[in-house]
Every structure is written in C-alpha cells, then in structure tokens.
Amino acid sequence: MTRRALIAGNWKMNMLRADGEALAAALASGFAAGAAADLLVCPPATLIAPVATKLSGCAVAVGGQDCHMNESGAHTGDIAAAMIKDLGAGYVIVGHSERRADHGESDETVKAKAAAALAAGLTPIICVGETEAQRDAGEAETVVGNQIRGSVPEAAAEDTIVIAYEPVWAIGTGRTPTIDDIAAMHAHIRQVAGGVLGGADKLRLLYGGSVKPGNAVEILALEDVDGALVGGASLKAEDFLAIAAAAA
Numbered sequence: 498m499t500r501r502a503l504i505a506g507n508w509k510m511n512m513l514r515a516d517g518e519a520l521a522a523a524l525a526s527g528f529a530a531g532a533a534a535d536l537l538v539c540p541p542a543t544l545i546a547p548v549a550t551k552l553s554g555c556a557v558a559v560g561g562q563d564c565h566m567n568e569s570g571a572h573t574g575d576i577a578a579a580m581i582k583d584l585g586a587g588y589v590i591v592g593h594s595e596r597r598a599d600h601g602e603s604d605e606t607v608k609a610k611a612a613a614a615l616a617a618g619l620t621p622i623i624c625v626g627e628t629e630a631q632r633d634a635g636e637a638e639t640v641v642g643n644q645i646r647g648s649v650p651e652a653a654a655e656d657t658i659v660i661a662y663e664p665v666w667a668i669g670t671g672r673t674p675t676i677d678d679i680a681a682m683h684a685h686i687r688q689v690a691g692g693v694l695g696g697a698d699k700l701r702l703l704y705g706g707s708v709k710p711g712n713a714v715e716i717l718a719l720e721d722v723d724g725a726l727v728g729g730a731s732l733k734a735e736d737f738l739a740i741a742a743a744a745a
C-alpha cells in the first residue's frame with residue numbers, strides 16, 4: 498500500500514500577517530507541483546484567509562489548528578469547523594497536546610471536534626501522544642491506544658482522517674524517541690486504529706516532535722510513518738521545504 502506522504506506545518510501562536518504572508522509566498526514559490534508529498538500549513542486562525550490567498554493556485558494546502566465541536570451558536574471566541582473551511586482550509590488539527598493541556602481537552606472533546614470537522618468537510622488531524630512520565634512507566638502504547646479509541650469519531654474512515662503521534666516530551670525539546678521506538682509506536686497505532694476504523698492500510702500516520710531537516714529522512718523512511726507534523730521547523734521556509742523533500 499503506498500500512502501502519499503503529508504508534511505504538515507503547525508505554526509502554533511506565531512506570526513503576524515506580514516511574516517505569515519511572506520512565509521506562505523516562499524512556500525508557494527519553493528514547493529514544486531508534482532512533489533512526492535502533500536504540503537500543508539496550519540497558521541493561527543487570524544492568518545488562514547491571507548495565507549490561503551497567497552497559496553491559491555499552488556499545491557500547498559491550508560488548515561486550522563483547532564475547531565469547536567458545535568456547528569454555530571453562543572460560544573464566544575470559538576471558531577466552527579465550517580468557518581475554517583469557508584476560508585479555504587481543507588484540514589484542521591484537533592487534540593494537540595497543547596490544547597489537551599492548556600484547555601483541558603479530553604478524548605471525548607477531541608472526538609466531538611473531529612466529528613465536527615468531518616461534518617464540515619475538513620480532514621481532522623487527530624493528535625495523540627504520551628508524556629515522559631507515561632513513557633518511563635512503560636505505559637506509552639497503552640496511553641496512545643486509549644487516546645485513539647477515545648478520540649476517533651464513529652463517522653471516521655481510514656481515508657478521511659489523519660492521526661499524528663506526538664510524544665509530549667519531544668515537542669519543542671530537540672529530543673525524539675529512537676527510530677525503533679517511533680517504528681514500534683506507529684505499527685501499534687496502525688493496528689489499534691485499524692480495529693477502530695475497520696482497516697488502516699490507507700490511514701496516514703504522521704510523526705511529530707522535534708522533526709528537523711537533519712532527522713527527517715530517517716524518520717520518514719519508516720514503513721508506518723506517512724509524514725510529519727512540524728512545529729518550530731515549519732516557521733522557516735527553507736527548513737520546512739527540506740523536510741518535504743525528505744519525504745521523496
């Protein structure tokens with residue numbers, strides 16, 4: 498089964514408009530149509546529209562970083578999946594560990610958000626990952642398996658969602674699991690997700706956590722790694738494009 502790689506950039510709470518537009522323009526001119534990977538950027542909500550404008554007509558897709566679980570209504574400050582879609586986005590990240598930690602999002606919340614994304618016609622990128630204490634206690638696979646069973650909505654199919662494995666302790670730290678640990682976890686995730694979805698041959702599994710041009714080739718070569726969710730290195734066009742090239 499050949500799954501097309503997806504290299505996704507999570508800009509997090511970074512970039513004002515001028516810098517975001519400049520980064521989008523650099524990606525638009527630097528990313529070759531016909532490349533081996535799909536490229537996606539997820540800017541802050543304030544920049545989805547201007548970034549989508551800069552990227553219109555080129556192969557780089559746009560996504561959100563979060564959405565509300567409801568279609569509309571009295572939820573001050575929140576953004577519905579349909580609103581993100583309306584700006585030209587095709588994807589939305591849900592359940593990032595920073596949202597699980599900063600906003601107390603449970604698996605149940607993440608599942609409802611992923612369902613809302615699907616209903617709006619977006620592809621949810623559902624994030625899972627263990628803390629360092631959980632890995633040290635030998636619980637990483639159990640924790641991640643439970644997150645998948647709790648966060649993947651009933652309406653999901655293997656080709657309508659993406660799952661990103663991001664060990665919390667590898668995010669922004671420059672540390673990554675060993676290649677063997679990444680391979681083992683991704684194989685485990687495909688097995689668990691396959692049980693939930695009724696098959697996972699087409700499911701794209703991304704690795705995230707300190708992905709850089711220097712480690713991308715080795716990580717992306719793993720059989721069950723179908724791309725990367727990149728934080729810090731996605732803020733520099735040169736680094737992000739180098740990671741995309743590593744997926745070839």
Ligand code: 13P
Nearest residue numbers: 507668669706707728729
């Ligand atoms: P870093 O690539 O900065 O470690 O961030 C990973 C991440 O959280 C992407 O969602």
